[in-house]
Amino acid sequence: MHEYVDIIGRTVLSFIALLLIARLLGKQTISNMTFHDFATGITMGSIAANLAFNEKIQAWYLILALAVFTFISYLMSISALKFPLTRKWVAGVPTVVIDKGKILEGNMRKIKYTLDSLNQSLREKDIFNQEEVEYAILETNGKLSVKKKDEYLNVTKKDMHIKASNAFSFPVELIMDGKIMKKNLDENGVSEEWLIELIRHKGKVLSDIFYAVRSTSGKIVLDYYQDQLQHPIDIE
Template identity: 50%
Template sequence: MNDHLVILIRSFSAFFILMIIGRILGKQTLSNMNFHEFVTAVILGAMAANFAFNEKIEVIHLLIALSVFTITSYVLAKLFLKFRSFKMWTEGTPTVLIEGGLILEDNLKKNNMTLDSLNQQLREKDIFNVEEVEYALLEINGKLSAQKKKELQAVTLKDLQLNAGNAPQFPIELVIDGQLLHGNLDSNHISESWMNSQLKARGKKLEDVFYAVKGSNGQLYVDDYKDNIQHPIDME
């Protein structure tokens, strides 16, 4: 068979194999790539590229190698859903770079991030003055999340009904996947009994709660495992 035709067929095959793997691993891999997903993507891409141009690589060897990395990535993703502590150990946690309007220089250094880089990412969010920022977090995917100071935030109808004198508060996660985040409770002087009473007032138990966060307005937001939606929408 003509060498050019062989390379053409192998290239198309590699492309469609990666398409299938991407479908298996899911949308999260494409949107917010974390450490293990980044490593997997680099390796899978390199293997597929080699298969397309290196005729010495046998198809069966490629399929075995791709299967190993695909299954490993898939299993890790499932473990992250089941064990949050394992996820935090492998991927790390978001880092606070600005708190209460103050830049945390030590956290910048820990993440090998310069002030120029911080300002660049803020400008990408249409924030050209660091003094406008109340909180800024470096997410585990390397992206920056920023919250402007209260007086600079866009006003909504709900804001007009709130007491303007209330100091802004950063949202506090209290429950994830049915588990109390005791570290967040302790660091923010929130008692477990208060949390239980809030859930009891809503007729809920801890094991029913998928996610609970104390919002910037001081109110508790609770999301159950059961959403009671008959036909959830998923855009395919």
């Protein structure tokens, strides 16, 4: 029984330690995975796993190892912010893989980037023809940034000389899982009574609503628990 309690305690401690470390190192670690972040994530994950399950190593030794590694990682992040050479070594540099519509085979071989990976990344950006691309750069986090040729760029309202509408900046969630988000209502000047009346006007009650959001156009979109679809799609 004592062994189970010990494992549970070490696992909870490991989870809390990782959360605190992620908070300390900032969102960069989880948003853009550079070489530094990749090494940090793997090492800390390994130490945390040992903290949770390896009873042969004292917990305090592993906590100390986590603390030291966190300190080193934090120093590397600060150094990368202040010194360009350190940033280049820690995070790497972007690599141009397409220049003026031409694939740079030498650069791709240097970074071990295959044509299959390039084509997949282009398709993820809704580009199926290489001839549409002017420049493509593989960023330090492994994502591909693409600049299309002028003739393939999407038309904007500015191009069409259409005046932008006075839309709301962000969609606002009003109801989630049947519960009114009172804080969101108060911060955005939406009356709870008005929202309830709108739901009644639709022939529904609050308990029928799974999700409600005010879109960027100001329209209220309601999603019901019972959607009344005749043949709903079920992906197994």
